[in-house]
Amino acid sequence: FAVKGWTCNVCLVSNKDDAEKCVACAEPKPGLKKSTSKSAGGDSLQSIFKKPSGNWDCDVCLVPNKGDVTKCIACETPRPGTQPSSS
Numbered sequence: 408f409a410v411k412g413w414t415c416n417v418c419l420v421s422n423k424d425d426a427e428k429c430v431a432c433a434e435p436k437p438g439l440k441k442s443t444s445k446s447a448g449g450d451s452l453q454s455i456f457k458k459p460s461g462n463w464d465c466d467v468c469l470v471p472n473k474g475d476v477t478k479c480i481a482c483e484t485p486r487p488g489t490q491p492s493s494s
């Protein structure tokens with residue numbers, strides 16, 4: 408009977424069709440979607456942590472402000488670290 412399978416294009420070893428990677432060199436099966444590769448999950452996690460971190464406290468009135476506001480909600484003092492665009 409004809410066994411379905413695939414041939415590793417690195418070491419040319421014959422592998423079973425249900426093997427997701429080469430039994431000899433662990434090369435992924437050709438044509439297999441690389442959704443389970445190591446770098447796939449890392450990117451989405453990084454983008455989450457790239458968000459501006461948290462709240463900040465106004466230097467003038469000490470009111471806590473959200474991370475996405477650029478000036479104090481109470482006294483409109485610009486957020487420390489941001490350059491006011493008035494010149």
Ligand SMILES: [Zn+2]
Nearest residue numbers: 415418429432
């Ligand atoms: Zn191989």
Ligand SMILES: [Zn+2]
Nearest residue numbers: 465468479482
């Ligand atoms: Zn303030």
